[in-house]
Amino acid sequence: MTKTVILGVIGSDAHVVGITILEQAFEAAGFDVVNLGVQTSQDQFVDAATEHDAEAVLVSSLYGHAKQDCEGFHQQFADADLEDLTTYIGGNLAVGQDDFEETRAFFREMGFDRVFDSETDPEEAIEALRADLDMRSSESEQESQYVSA
Template sequence: MDLPPEPRRKLDGAGQAAPPQQAAREEAPADLLSAIASALEHGQQKKLLSLCRQALDQGYSPDDILSKGMVKGMSDLGDAFSANRAFVPEMLIAARCMTAAMELLKPHMAASGHEPVGSACLGTVQGDMHDIGKNLVKIMMEGSGIQVIDLGVDVSPQQFIDAAQQHHCGIIACSSLLTTTMQGMRQVVELARARGIRDQVKIMVGGAPISQAFCDEIGADAYTPDAGTAARTAVALLRALKHSL
């Protein structure tokens, strides 16, 4: 009777077959981080926390768990949301999972000397009480390593600028869901210029009635259509800002 072929074994640097235990150790990190990403994407909070604890116990750095596991999961879900393959309830469930996992990781990140990419203040503009989109952006930004100052809803231009100056924020992120409130974003840009901080802060705008054309018209720095894109753009802007200073 023919025997099944022997499973292929990973080769070491010399071209020799690595011992099974060694191959398993080399492949485990990617497998575990992928499992973390998947658990977050599917809103499996208990599984996510268990996997994060397992990763910490096995010596993975908090940065790797965050960036290669959790952020990947949220980014994949954000892409699905942008393509209408996922919807607000899934995003909110994943956001709660992300919050719980971040609470687990924060003490380890502090102990490892983790520094945030930068800081951002965000809020929904004056006259607008909608916060779902803003909350999703907050979770995605925090998951990307940004320190976020959440100003809430109905935020005046002065509150945005005061917070940016007080907390030394590199980004002001403004959200609006109503056409009647979107002009508040223009006022934020104008006040930042009047206060003399326009070259020190990047202003991001987003929300249902906002477009790239409106962003260009008011002189903001970036328009993003969804939370995942907002987080990626914020990281890029903060890194560029650091290099320019």
């Protein structure tokens, strides 16, 4: 079964090259990719995840304002009953970012499952997503076994 991922550049960011590379890499890896493009609002991510019954949402941001753009992001998904969605964010996420581990911790606290810097190879994100989605599938299968027992 093909896993559907929503991909987009959040906020007012108009950097298109990275998102295009990610789209091609995830498609080549066998994912069904819905690319929302640049300057994507939180509502557009939620609507696309709902419409396409997505397993994951991948957020890109290169202009350094992701902290502001992602404020309340996961609450939007919770309000749409999409709490189990896997969410990733990557790029140049903070202006003047000196310590990426601090930035990673900030976005993890925001609710993102994984946080990547702008130097991350797409293959690393692909392997991480495969592992995360397989893990969640296994948890769902275990839960359904308990229910049917």
